Amino acid sequence: MGCRLPRAAKTSSRFSFSRTFCVSQSNMEKVVIVTGANSGIGLALCERLLTEDSQLQLCLACRNMQRAEAARASLLASRSSARIDLLHLDVGSVQSVLSAAKEIKTKYSRVDFLYLNAGIMPNPTVDIGAFFKGLFSRNAINMFATAEGLLTQQDRVNSDGLQEVFATNLFGHFLLVRELEPLLCQPGHTSRVVWTSSSNARRSAFSIEDFQHTKGTEPYSSSKYASDLLSLALNRHKNSQGLFSSVTCPGLVMTNLTFGILPSFFWTLIMPIMWMIRIFTNTFTLTPNNGAEALFWLFLQKPEVLDSRAKYHSLTSGLGTKYTEPRQMDIDDEMSEVFYSKLLELEKTTRRKLKERNADNEAYQQYLNNIE
Ligand SMILES: NC(=O)C1=CN([C@@H]2O[C@H](COP(=O)(O)OP(=O)(O)OC[C@H]3O[C@@H](n4cnc5c(N)ncnc54)[C@H](OP(=O)(O)O)[C@@H]3O)[C@@H](O)[C@H]2O)C=CC1
Numbered sequence: 001m002g003c004r005l006p007r008a009a010k011t012s013s014r015f016s017f018s019r020t021f022c023v024s025q026s027n028m029e030k031v032v033i034v035t036g037a038n039s040g041i042g043l044a045l046c047e048r049l050l051t052e053d054s055q056l057q058l059c060l061a062c063r064n065m066q067r068a069e070a071a072r073a074s075l076l077a078s079r080s081s082a083r084i085d086l087l088h089l090d091v092g093s094v095q096s097v098l099s100a101a102k103e104i105k106t107k108y109s110r111v112d113f114l115y116l117n118a119g120i121m122p123n124p125t126v127d128i129g130a131f132f133k134g135l136f137s138r139n140a141i142n143m144f145a146t147a148e149g150l151l152t153q154q155d156r157v158n159s160d161g162l163q164e165v166f167a168t169n170l171f172g173h174f175l176l177v178r179e180l181e182p183l184l185c186q187p188g189h190t191s192r193v194v195w196t197s198s199s200n201a202r203r204s205a206f207s208i209e210d211f212q213h214t215k216g217t218e219p220y221s222s223s224k225y226a227s228d229l230l231s232l233a234l235n236r237h238k239n240s241q242g243l244f245s246s247v248t249c250p251g252l253v254m255t256n257l258t259f260g261i262l263p264s265f266f267w268t269l270i271m272p273i274m275w276m277i278r279i280f281t282n283t284f285t286l287t288p289n290n291g292a293e294a295l296f297w298l299f300l301q302k303p304e305v306l307d308s309r310a311k312y313h314s315l316t317s318g319l320g321t322k323y324t325e326p327r328q329m330d331i332d333d334e335m336s337e338v339f340y341s342k343l344l345e346l347e348k349t350t351r352r353k354l355k356e357r358n359a360d361n362e363a364y365q366q367y368l369n370n371i372e
């Protein structure tokens with residue numbers, strides 16, 4: 001267990017307002033990109049960031065533009081002068097990541113914070129038997145905090161030929177970081193990448209030989225462990241270029257993702273119990289605002305205070321006080337290094353495949369044009 005951290009001294013200062021952006025954006029205004037910003041923890045984080053720093057250039061990178069518009073409208077409702085851009089990004093699609101990165105590079109000259117928050121847990125199943133067994137064991141608190149042994153998911157292969165959970169929760173984000181390196185690694189400037197991982201990330205669910213988790217039934221847990229490993233590797237490779245990566249766990253938060261685990265009437269039934277459990281476990285943060293605590297707290301920190309081997313947990317006390325606590329991750333340098341090189345390999349093959357696919361499509365289009 002790590003120590004409880006005080007709320008940091010505010011590092012962001014307020015500067016005169018300027019409406020110009022694009023490449024000419026002022027050196028002082030922070031550019032913050034949040035993936036999966038249209039709901040849940042991502043949206044709550046955006047609210048907190050704008051409340052902290054009204055000069056932010058905030059970019060909501062979302063798959064569903066209708067929901068992104070609604071999110072922007074809700075953010076603007078209380079902060080009409082906020083500077084909020086929308087960007088279409090499906091992190092589960094290689095083509096979409098490359099196009100979005102291109103757009104980011106034309107819009108901004110620098111990225112200060114990149115929150116890699118979008119995530120999925122498709123077709124979850126709860127092992128009710130294991131739940132009741134766990135409930136009366138010494139492991140009960142841990143079970144509520146990590147869902148260990150409780151949850152399985154059904155994954156599938158996406159149109160890029162990748163496992164969907166891996167592609168969305170990890171690889172798309174990795175590719176985005178790779179594409180944005182020129183904006184993230186700038187001389188004399190530090191930039192930050194913040195992953196929304198989970199306490200459900202478990203070494204035993206991850207295999208370096210099967211890092212996409214094609215064989216197991218815990219792709220979510222595996223993908224979150226993969227983000228922990230990757231963050232460590234990014235720090236090793238990129239700190240010297242001014243890029244710092246951190247990992248967070250929002251705790252158990254009631255969002256679309258969790259509401260998708262059990263039927264909604266069930267959640268309504270057990271909600272009073274959930275609020276009671278919160279008295280015994282500080283990981284039941286429950287509201288997106290509480291869940292975003294560690295993500296927001298990291299925004300206020302200087303890179304020098306960060307621990308690349310720690311996961312920053314959003315916690316909420318029984319009385320409702322929210323705070324951030326770093327806890328050491330179960331990761332090792334060797335595995336993170338091997339994983340990093342495997343990701344670089346996969347990046348190469350994926351880019352090559354995409355090029356071939358685009359060339360095939362172009363040739364086919366040409367053929368259609370010729371016979372018309
Ligand atoms: N809720 C919890 O208890 C916990 C959540 N987390 C993590 O927090 C993160 C946010 O989830 P949470 O707020 O809970 O759930 P939500 O479902 O509310 O948010 C998930 C966000 O990710 C977006 N998203 C999903 N797939 C893609 C994609 N392919 N491309 C772009 N965006 C996508 C969703 O957009 P769309 O509207 O298009 O679906 C949505 O905005 C996730 O990474 C999750 O794993 C971690 C620990 C606990």
Ligand SMILES: CC(C)CCC[C@@H](C)[C@H]1CC[C@H]2C3=C(CC[C@]12C)[C@@]1(C)CCC(=O)[C@@H](C)[C@@H]1CC3
Nearest residue numbers: 128131143144145146147150198199200251252
């Ligand atoms: C009576 C019922 C069978 C009660 C079932 C409760 C479970 C559905 C929850 C208990 C612990 C929860 C949990 C998560 C999901 C819902 C539970 C399994 C997460 C896995 C959600 C996503 C995360 O990333 C984790 C941090 C959560 C850990 C706890």
